[in-house]
Amino acid sequence: MSTTLDHAHGHADHAHDDHHPHGWCRWLYATNHKDIGTLYLWFSFVMLLTGGLLALGIRAELFKPGLQLFQPEFFNQLTTMHGLIMVFGAIMPAFVGFANWMIPLQIGAADMAFARMNNFSFWLLPPAAILLVSSFLMPGGATAAGWTLYAPLSTQMGIGMDMGIFAMHIMGASSIMGSINIITTILNMRAPGMTLMKMPMFAWTWLITAYLLIAVMPVLAGAITMTLTDRHFGTSFFNAAGGGDPVMYQHIFWFFGHPEVYIMILPAFGIVSQIIPAFARKPLFGYASMVYATSSIAILSFIVWAHHMFATGMPVTSQLFFMYATMLIAVPTGVKVFNWIATMWKGSMTFESPMLWAIGFIFVFTMGGFTGLICAITPVDIQLQDTYYVVAHFHYVLVAGSLFALFAGFYYWAPKWTGFMYNETRGKIHFWASLITFNVTFFPMHFLGLAGMPRRYADYAAQFTDFNMIASIGAFGFGLSQVYFLFFVVLPAIRGGKKAAANPWEGAEGLEWTVPSPAPFHTFETPPTVK
Amino acid sequence: MNYVKRLTLLSMAALGLTIFGSASAVNNMEGGPAVHQLNFQTPVTAIAADIYVLHNWMIGICVAIFVAVFGVMFYSILKHRKSLGHKSASFHESTTVEIAWTVVPFVIVVLMALPATKTVVAMKDTSNADITIKATGMQWKWGYDYLKGDGEGVAFLSALSTPRDQIHGASPKGDNYLLEVDHPLVVPVNKKIRIVTTANDVIHAWGVPALGVKQDAIPGFVRDTWFKAEKIGTYRGNCYELCGKEHAFMPIVVNVVSEEDYAKWVAEQKKAMAANADDPNKTWTVAELAARGEKVYAANCAACHQANGKGVPRAFPALDGSQMVNGPQDGQVAILLNGKNAMPAWKGTLSDTEIAAVITYTRNSWSNKADDNIVQPAEVLAARK
Numbered sequence: 001m002s003t004t005l006d007h008a009h010g011h012a013d014h015a016h017d018d019h020h021p022h023g024w025c026r027w028l029y030a031t032n033h034k035d036i037g038t039l040y041l042w043f044s045f046v047m048l049l050t051g052g053l054l055a056l057g058i059r060a061e062l063f064k065p066g067l068q069l070f071q072p073e074f075f076n077q078l079t080t081m082h083g084l085i086m087v088f089g090a091i092m093p094a095f096v097g098f099a100n101w102m103i104p105l106q107i108g109a110a111d112m113a114f115a116r117m118n119n120f121s122f123w124l125l126p127p128a129a130i131l132l133v134s135s136f137l138m139p140g141g142a143t144a145a146g147w148t149l150y151a152p153l154s155t156q157m158g159i160g161m162d163m164g165i166f167a168m169h170i171m172g173a174s175s176i177m178g179s180i181n182i183i184t185t186i187l188n189m190r191a192p193g194m195t196l197m198k199m200p201m202f203a204w205t206w207l208i209t210a211y212l213l214i215a216v217m218p219v220l221a222g223a224i225t226m227t228l229t230d231r232h233f234g235t236s237f238f239n240a241a242g243g244g245d246p247v248m249y250q251h252i253f254w255f256f257g258h259p260e261v262y263i264m265i266l267p268a269f270g271i272v273s274q275i276i277p278a279f280a281r282k283p284l285f286g287y288a289s290m291v292y293a294t295s296s297i298a299i300l301s302f303i304v305w306a307h308h309m310f311a312t313g314m315p316v317t318s319q320l321f322f323m324y325a326t327m328l329i330a331v332p333t334g335v336k337v338f339n340w341i342a343t344m345w346k347g348s349m350t351f352e353s354p355m356l357w358a359i360g361f362i363f364v365f366t367m368g369g370f371t372g373l374i375c376a377i378t379p380v381d382i383q384l385q386d387t388y389y390v391v392a393h394f395h396y397v398l399v400a401g402s403l404f405a406l407f408a409g410f411y412y413w414a415p416k417w418t419g420f421m422y423n424e425t426r427g428k429i430h431f432w433a434s435l436i437t438f439n440v441t442f443f444p445m446h447f448l449g450l451a452g453m454p455r456r457y458a459d460y461a462a463q464f465t466d467f468n469m470i471a472s473i474g475a476f477g478f479g480l481s482q483v484y485f486l487f488f489v490v491l492p493a494i495r496g497g498k499k500a501a502a503n504p505w506e507g508a509e510g511l512e513w514t515v516p517s518p519a520p521f522h523t524f525e526t527p528p529t530v531k
Numbered sequence: 532m533n534y535v536k537r538l539t540l541l542s543m544a545a546l547g548l549t550i551f552g553s554a555s556a557v558n559n560m561e562g563g564p565a566v567h568q569l570n571f572q573t574p575v576t577a578i579a580a581d582i583y584v585l586h587n588w589m590i591g592i593c594v595a596i597f598v599a600v601f602g603v604m605f606y607s608i609l610k611h612r613k614s615l616g617h618k619s620a621s622f623h624e625s626t627t628v629e630i631a632w633t634v635v636p637f638v639i640v641v642l643m644a645l646p647a648t649k650t651v652v653a654m655k656d657t658s659n660a661d662i663t664i665k666a667t668g669m670q671w672k673w674g675y676d677y678l679k680g681d682g683e684g685v686a687f688l689s690a691l692s693t694p695r696d697q698i699h700g701a702s703p704k705g706d707n708y709l710l711e712v713d714h715p716l717v718v719p720v721n722k723k724i725r726i727v728t729t730a731n732d733v734i735h736a737w738g739v740p741a742l743g744v745k746q747d748a749i750p751g752f753v754r755d756t757w758f759k760a761e762k763i764g765t766y767r768g769n770c771y772e773l774c775g776k777e778h779a780f781m782p783i784v785v786n787v788v789s790e791e792d793y794a795k796w797v798a799e800q801k802k803a804m805a806a807n808a809d810d811p812n813k814t815w816t817v818a819e820l821a822a823r824g825e826k827v828y829a830a831n832c833a834a835c836h837q838a839n840g841k842g843v844p845r846a847f848p849a850l851d852g853s854q855m856v857n858g859p860q861d862g863q864v865a866i867l868l869n870g871k872n873a874m875p876a877w878k879g880t881l882s883d884t885e886i887a888a889v890i891t892y893t894r895n896s897w898s899n900k901a902d903d904n905i906v907q908p909a910e911v912l913a914a915r916k
Contacts, residue, residue: 065704065708065709066697066698066699066700066704067698067699067700068700071776072776072777072778072779072780073776076773076775076776076778144775144776145773146773150733150734150772150773152732152733152734152750153733153734153773153774153775156732156733156775239751240749240750240751240752241751245751245752246734246749246750246751246752247749247752280611280619281613281619282619282620282621282623283621283623284623285622285623285624286623286624286625286628286629287623287624288624289624289629311736311738311745311746311747311771311772312747312749312754313728313746313747313749313754313755313756315655316651316652316655319651319655320648320651323644323647323648323651324644327640327643327644328637328640330636330640331633331636331637331640334632334636335629335632335633335636337600338600338632341600341603341604341607342628343623344604344607344608344611345603345607345611345620346607346611346617346619346620346622347607347611347617347619347620348611348612348613348617348618348619349607349608349611349612349613349617350612350613350614351608351612359604359608362604363601363604366597366600366601367597370593370596370597373589373593373640373643374586374589374590374593377585377586377589377643377644377647378647378650378651378654379578379581379582379585379647379650379651379654379743380582380585380586380589380647382582382654382743382744382745383571383579383582383586383740383743383745385736385738385745385771386736386738386745386771386772386773387771447567447568447569447570450568450569450570450571450586451564451565451568451569451570451571451572451740452563452564452571452572452738452740452768452769453564454738454769454770454771454779456773456778457769457778457779458778458779459698459709459779459780460709460779461560461563461564461707461708461709461710462557462704462706462708463557463559463560463563463564463565463566463567463568464564465557466566466567467567
């Protein structure tokens, strides 16, 4: 990379007066990793609010038994689109945004390896999102087959289903390009002296995640393409009447779907592994074991997919295999949690917002991990399959896991992005409000699931009323907390505030803290040397 | 911090209000969920009891680990803080510790897996069933066929019986809201019941929590599961796999009865089915028979002879304008009963009334105007001999 050194940009302290397009061109033609990172983050936040709005629709309907606001067909569209938008529109692009911003800064690279492909992989997302969201307006509405799009229900859907499929094809292409970019950047553009085993954990977890993405996004593309041809071109991949098998769809989908959940959590592990040492003022405990644990989780994620399908009726040997393999994942995940706590042990901790979110992450994510272990036990899982227990479980790992880590990362790195310190009190209000309302929303769902309330139901037995009401109240609180985050934390932090130092955190280490805040448009044009 | 306290207070108040202020009108559901139920439903089969115990064990172990691990973390959070002047240590690795906290969780996981294995094997053992019942999922109800054992031949559909008024809030909801059906599944107590599942359209799932059973019903495939209920009573379940718009409205109700009551129920069902069956000696009008025959034709004949009666050239003969259909009826009755070349024999699958109906339909449809335009079921019955 040092060969592309451009001396005009040498001392780019005065950030935005550089030679780059201004106005809308700056964003449309963006090739700078920081600009593209910003685009990704805004895109994902808009999608988070969109998906959140759909979730509030769901919770409003479920506030009371009976059908009040929506007909069941629309309710099913809400659950389906909430899932698709959150997974493909909010969580995944948000992590890519963090990767774009932070990986070059962390490894001392001037930019991402393929700047124009980077632009393309971002600009594929808005059309895909428009395609996905506007499918609500089509005759028959959006797809209502659940975010898993199980065949043959998916063949019964209207044109909204096709739009959803195309949207996912596009988002998948974007993810693959993003991954290629990240892998190439990490493997080729590290500053001299930064060996792989000296690399920050966030870069490590993203390297592994990018490989997972490249491995499984094409599998999803295959599954939904077969759905598409089953729908329109007379094939029978998943149609038993033509010699196909509906369960094969589930195998293919979950072969993608299980690694996918680690795609959404491994970078979160990375963010937390950066923050805990910074605020404990102590190096990360067991760095090497963290790398190995992350890799083990990634590898194991390929051989556990059928634990999503215990109720389809597999032979006893398959059930046992997938049960054992799934339980094994608890071991490397446990190692990570122990390492974080050992990092905190005998540290000198302070509790600014990033640390609060990181500790909140460990605490609540671990609860989701334990319910995951309980769901791994086949007989128990058969009782819990497709109940609210599962809904509680995956929101504990995806909201309290991925989303909390994203917030932690925001508070940690935003001073580097904006050049201003966010308001600490407001960050804490955001944290406590989110933590409490999150638990009010999702904790009662464990009870609902154990008592047998099925998920994806527009209506439920009246005995479930009170817990549903509590969950709905919590959900609206959680939604409001994120609106608070936008208007009282993010926007003010962009507009101004206390100037952030190059390293605003006493204990933070890494190359990203060696450049000024806000990070100049071009950084590390002369690669730093890492000892 | 003040803010935080107020928020906590507010949410606590909201919690209290919802718990004590609402829904107190609902009672626990017999064989279904109780109000504010926190754990699994009371198990009534050995498998469900195993699952219950297994889950309690798991929760116990998980809570113990959780308390231990987070006890350490919160101790550290309280004591090792900068505001207390704690200076950070610099240790950052220990292979011994890493190995320990890899091996110990591994052992715990193995200990959890062992008892579960026994239950998995037991759940999959559907052999030596006393009664086999096929449960067919369809949008949006269940069909039950008693295939083997006492009650063989009994078949009926089972659909939601909750009035639409209750769903739309026009009348108050009953205690069994959404978990009640018009024709419950009836099985004897202490007998091994094998449930074979399949589906007509999309994937459904047949699940009854108190029985510890949940099995997907997959179109074009059969799967099976089993239960042996140890207590007389009514147990309620749901379709657990998203199956379209009325997914929430196709519940399952299983009545577990004593053996005597079961025998009585089977006798009643058989009597009722016989009463509903067609009397082969009834005399029909052309219009009645043709209307019935149109359905039989659509279900059985149209695939080859086509809905327009034109058949497929060189494969399936046209019925429209056919000499056989417009000629004497004996020939057509014989072909339907006994088959010919590609034409299957229908005497085993269709009843006399159905055969008479479909013949009458073909003789009065399309351009056909047969002189002999009606065949009565009695004539088919006579031709069978």
